[in-house]
Amino acid sequence: MELTERKLKILQAIISDYVKTAEPVGSRTLSKKYDLGISPATIRNEMADLEEMGYLTHPHTSAGRVPSDAAYRLYVNALMEKKELSKEEKNVIAERLHSNVHEFEKTIEHAATILSEITNLTSFALTPTKDEDSIKFINLLPVDENTIVMMIVSESGKISNTALTVKVPYTEENLQILAKTMTYNYKGKKISEVLTDNIIENFETDIAAMSGLAKDVMPNFMKTLEDMLNVNLYMEGLTNIFDIPEYNDLQKARSFIEMLSQKDDFTKKLIEREDGVIVTIGEENADDIMNDCSLITASYHVDGKLVGKIGVIGPTRMKYSEVTSIVEYLTDNLSSTFKLESGGNEEDER
Amino acid sequence: MELTERKLKILQAIISDYVKTAEPVGSRTLSKKYDLGISPATIRNEMADLEEMGYLTHPHTSAGRVPSDAAYRLYVNALMEKKELSKEEKNVIAERLHSNVHEFEKTIEHAATILSEITNLTSFALTPTKDEDSIKFINLLPVDENTIVMMIVSESGKISNTALTVKVPYTEENLQILAKTMTYNYKGKKISEVLTDNIIENFETDIAAMSGLAKDVMPNFMKTLEDMLNVNLYMEGLTNIFDIPEYNDLQKARSFIEMLSQKDDFTKKLIEREDGVIVTIGEENADDIMNDCSLITASYHVDGKLVGKIGVIGPTRMKYSEVTSIVEYLTDNLSSTFKLESGGNEEDER
DNA sequence: ATTAGCACTCCGAAACGGTGAGTGCTAACA
DNA sequence: TGTTAGCACTCACCGTTTCGGAGTGCTAAT
Numbered sequence: 152m153e154l155t156e157r158k159l160k161i162l163q164a165i166i167s168d169y170v171k172t173a174e175p176v177g178s179r180t181l182s183k184k185y186d187l188g189i190s191p192a193t194i195r196n197e198m199a200d201l202e203e204m205g206y207l208t209h210p211h212t213s214a215g216r217v218p219s220d221a222a223y224r225l226y227v228n229a230l231m232e233k234k235e236l237s238k239e240e241k242n243v244i245a246e247r248l249h250s251n252v253h254e255f256e257k258t259i260e261h262a263a264t265i266l267s268e269i270t271n272l273t274s275f276a277l278t279p280t281k282d283e284d285s286i287k288f289i290n291l292l293p294v295d296e297n298t299i300v301m302m303i304v305s306e307s308g309k310i311s312n313t314a315l316t317v318k319v320p321y322t323e324e325n326l327q328i329l330a331k332t333m334t335y336n337y338k339g340k341k342i343s344e345v346l347t348d349n350i351i352e353n354f355e356t357d358i359a360a361m362s363g364l365a366k367d368v369m370p371n372f373m374k375t376l377e378d379m380l381n382v383n384l385y386m387e388g389l390t391n392i393f394d395i396p397e398y399n400d401l402q403k404a405r406s407f408i409e410m411l412s413q414k415d416d417f418t419k420k421l422i423e424r425e426d427g428v429i430v431t432i433g434e435e436n437a438d439d440i441m442n443d444c445s446l447i448t449a450s451y452h453v454d455g456k457l458v459g460k461i462g463v464i465g466p467t468r469m470k471y472s473e474v475t476s477i478v479e480y481l482t483d484n485l486s487s488t489f490k491l492e493s494g495g496n497e498e499d500e501r
Numbered sequence: 502m503e504l505t506e507r508k509l510k511i512l513q514a515i516i517s518d519y520v521k522t523a524e525p526v527g528s529r530t531l532s533k534k535y536d537l538g539i540s541p542a543t544i545r546n547e548m549a550d551l552e553e554m555g556y557l558t559h560p561h562t563s564a565g566r567v568p569s570d571a572a573y574r575l576y577v578n579a580l581m582e583k584k585e586l587s588k589e590e591k592n593v594i595a596e597r598l599h600s601n602v603h604e605f606e607k608t609i610e611h612a613a614t615i616l617s618e619i620t621n622l623t624s625f626a627l628t629p630t631k632d633e634d635s636i637k638f639i640n641l642l643p644v645d646e647n648t649i650v651m652m653i654v655s656e657s658g659k660i661s662n663t664a665l666t667v668k669v670p671y672t673e674e675n676l677q678i679l680a681k682t683m684t685y686n687y688k689g690k691k692i693s694e695v696l697t698d699n700i701i702e703n704f705e706t707d708i709a710a711m712s713g714l715a716k717d718v719m720p721n722f723m724k725t726l727e728d729m730l731n732v733n734l735y736m737e738g739l740t741n742i743f744d745i746p747e748y749n750d751l752q753k754a755r756s757f758i759e760m761l762s763q764k765d766d767f768t769k770k771l772i773e774r775e776d777g778v779i780v781t782i783g784e785e786n787a788d789d790i791m792n793d794c795s796l797i798t799a800s801y802h803v804d805g806k807l808v809g810k811i812g813v814i815g816p817t818r819m820k821y822s823e824v825t826s827i828v829e830y831l832t833d834n835l836s837s838t839f840k841l842e843s844g845g846n847e848e849d850e851r
Numbered sequence: 852a853t854t855a856g857c858a859c860t861c862c863g864a865a866a867c868g869g870t871g872a873g874t875g876c877t878a879a880c881a
Numbered sequence: 882t883g884t885t886a887g888c889a890c891t892c893a894c895c896g897t898t899t900c901g902g903a904g905t906g907c908t909a910a911t
Contacts, residue, residue, distance in 0.1 A: 175904090177903065177904050177905085178904075178905080179903085179904075180903095180904095189853080189854090190853070190854050190855080191854090191855095191904095192853070192854050192855070192856095193852085193853055193854070195904090195905070195906075196852095196853090196906095198905095199905090199906080209905090210862090211860085211861060211862070212859090212860050212861060212904085212905065212906095213859085213860045213861045213862075213902095213903065213904045213905055214861080214862075214903080214904065214905085215903080215904065215905090254663070254724075254728075287644070288644070290642060292640060292652070294637070294638075294654055298658070300652070300654065300660055302642070302650065302652065302662065304644055304650065304664070308648070308664055310650055310662050310663075310664050312652065312660055312662055313604065313660075314654075314658055314660055374604075378604075389758070389762055390755065390758055390759045390762050393751070393755045393758075393759075399751065400751070401743070401749065401750070401751050401754065404751065404754070404755075405740065405743045405754075408739070408740055408743075408758070409740045409743075412739055412740050525873090527872065527873050527874085528873075528874080529872080529873075530872095530873095539884075539885090540884070540885050540886080541873095541885090541886095542884070542885050542886070542887095543883085543884055543885070545873090545874070545875075546875095546883095546884090548874095549874090549875080559874090560893090561891085561892060561893070562873085562874065562875090562890090562891050562892065563871095563872070563873045563874055563890085563891045563892045563893075564872080564873065564874085564892080564893075565872080565873065565874090
């Protein structure tokens with residue numbers, strides 16, 4: 152069967168109405184509210200066709216029609232006109248985002264807050280995966296007799312440090328030497344490689360002769376590196392779910408919240424998604440428990456290399472056009488923020 | 502009216518039964534399940550008395566009795582016998598806690614996880630308030646031409662650092678001098694005082710002559726100090742609420758989750774609570790939205806000075822005896838862990 | 852091809868009635 | 882005088898029924 156112009160119009164009207172009201176939309180309502188120039192009966196015929204084609208469903212015989220996942224997909228791919236955010240909207244977002252840039256992670260978190268407040272959905276933000284990140288230098292600093300601080304700075308500017316207790320006495324000179332040696336050995340190496348290869352072991356035997364210090368330091372070194380690879384997930388507006396009619400039911404609200412509370416699982420799912428603006432609708436989500444959700448994510452870049460993600464999750468019935476635009480604008484904005492911040496000199500246009 | 506021995510026994514039985522079943526308990530059930538040696542009719546009379554005295558309520562005429570907040574309070578204060586945890590239980594907790602001590606904050610977070618899993622309630626943990634913490638030393642380290650790292654170590658062992666971009670060129674010597682001067686000026690001062698007094702301004706004028714470096718460094722210094730004062734709230738088992746019959750209702754579950762999602766507010770409430778093991782029941786909680794929750798918190802100590810909190814929140818119907826013991830044991834354990842960690846000298850068994 | 856008309860379906864809200872757990876009261880009992 | 886058995890009464894709960902309305906699909910007329 153052909154998807155005629157008229158069918159598309161009707162479909163669009165149904166989607167638009169359903170997104171607003173969350174009620175199955177009937178032929179009468181449709182012909183009244185949207186002047187399509189045809190009578191309810193005609194619309195009914197068309198709707199029957201659309202249902203046959205898989206774009207509409209029927210909660211039950213005597214109810215109106217509801218768009219299927221396929222309908223939303225069609226809408227997102229073809230029908231939807233990208234909503235250009237107005238100047239004011241853009242300003243609001245940009246201003247709010249920049250009102251709070253003094254720290255990297257805070258900015259990311261803040262972005263999630265903004266996103267949630269604007270869309271009234273549950274939003275999340277993922278700090279960059281640092282697989283590509285490499286070690287810039289390592290420093291060891293004395294604190295007191297049996298405490299030292301190990302500091303690791305990565306190429307991307309991430310700093311991580313740990314206090315560690317050493318059992319053997321140390322001299323400041325020893326520390327310096329160990330730090331220099333470590334820097335010399337690991338500088339430029341990818342963190343993930345340092346962790347997977349058994350570089351550490353080799354190194355330990357090399358240096359063992361020098362001092363027992365290394366024995367105290369190295370295990371912590373690895374742990375700290377692990378921490379540096381960890382991504383953080385921020386989530387905002389979790390309780391917005393309660394305002395959404397689809398989830399006006401204890402079971403559904405429960406499973407939604409439980410799903411998002413499994414932060415590790417959810418993080419993994421997010422990391423696996425492709426970069427760029429990605430929309431997955433209902434059953435397109437591999438995971439069963441997300442089968443009546445839609446997920447919109449977009450990736451931002453730090454320094455052109457590291458990639459983090461930000462996005463929203465909500466019912467399949469959502470304002471795809473608007474939300475997509477907002478998510479996209481936010482990530483663009485984040486990317487450019489982090490380009491400026493890290494380098495200061497923006498000569499490259501990639 | 503007198504609270505006779507028998508009335509207390511009945512009350513205790515009612516509480517015990519209600520805590521288990523979450524169903525209003527009737528006179529017949531009571532006389533059958535607990536051999537009090539009196540008939541349902543007698544129990545009814547006593548229950549009527551207890552109701553008059555404010556210890557019981559009636560959901561409706563023909564329902565069993567339900568303990569009031571006052572009853573729980575009485576129970577906690579007088580009736581409850583402190584449950585001594587068994588050796589195994591203690592071992593399980595201790596082992597789990599110590600399986601993961603490589604980092605301070607992680608340990609705290611981990612404690613919350615354990616607590617939630619054991620009690621099946623929603624648990625939380627608060628990192629110590631650092632009002633009392635003071636600065637130990639400050640260091641500035643070169644990274645590249647226009648990036649340096651500022652590291653602040655506090656008396657309690659907390660380390661915090663930030664990368665900052667400096668606009669003026671610097672020499673390593675300059676950094677050293679600035680760091681030394683800062684350390685000299687702030688060492689031993691409480692962080693909160695440094696932030697509130699306008700020490701900074703004075704300092705800035707002092708040092709202005711030396712280099713423009715200070716201008717780049719000082720604002721970041723304050724921000725980092727602020728961050729160091731911030732406490733973190735970890736929460737676990739939020740969705741346990743869904744398994745509790747009292748919250749088997751969208752409205753209630755919603756308000757519970759919303760309340761706990763206001764992390765800032767909730768944190769404030771926790772900080773304001775006294776130290777030690779504190780139990781607040783239902784309407785005893787100042788906040789309206791917590792009027793049908795009970796809150797059990799206890800404080801742990803770091804290095805004998807800083808105080809953090811850990812606890813659970815759940816329906817007023819909870820196993821006070823058990824939960825209190827667990828919370829207490831956990832905090833004791835945390836306190837001694839952090840004593841060991843910082844000091845190294847363990848005088849206690851284990 | 853479109854539309855008006857009509858019988859039909861089915862959800863959801865409201866009304867109904869029976870059941871059972873539990874109470875309060877009274878009178879008998881030890 | 883405290884305790885208990887008996888009994889009438891209450892009321893949430895649950896399944897059933899009823900009814901109206903929104904919406905459909907089909908057919909026949911335009």
